Amino acid sequence: MKIALIAHDKKKVDIVQFVEAYQPIFKDHELFATGTTGLRIQEATGLSVHRFQSGPLGGDQEIGAMIAKNEMDMVIFFRDPLTAQPHEPDIAALIRLCDVYSIPLATNMGTAEVLVRGLDRGDFHWRTIIHKQER
Incomplete structure (x- = not known):
């Protein structure tokens, strides 16, 4: 699945x-993030993260475009x-x-934990079905 990771400065x-904490789960998915957030995640975990612009410079809009094209499966936005x-x-x-x-969205750590667990x-298998129907 394609997962967007976004966080405000604080x-x-x-x-x-x-x-x-959830690196064993995230390592099996495609990760996307806005600029600095993605860099910090890469540095801390070694995971591959596709980085967009920072949020104020258009990164939020780049992720939004992927959502509109059904190319993003989940958004975690602290x-x-x-x-x-x-x-x-x-x-x-x-x-x-x-x-x-209908993209699952967490805006805080409590909801993000529910989504990641x-x-x-395998609760998001329905997203793979949607992708297959588009082909």
Whole structure:
């Protein structure tokens, strides 16, 4: 599965620790991330991560485009709800696209853990069925 990993500045340490904790699961999937988040994950884990621009420079929109083309299967986005973000409209658009295209989305560590454990159990097999139907 293709998994997007995004984190606001104050949440980057959290997402790196999260990926480290679940590295045995993440290693079996294609990982995508916005700029600095992806770099930090790569450095900490050695996992291969396709990196987009940083969020404010269009990375959120690049991930959104993949969602709109049904090329992303899950989004883990550790948001900082207490800090204003200059690219808030892009963030809202990304979340809206996840809802429109039924892409599982976690915006905090608690929900991300549920999604990753479900991924490990095979709960997202329906995404592979959708991909096969598109061919």
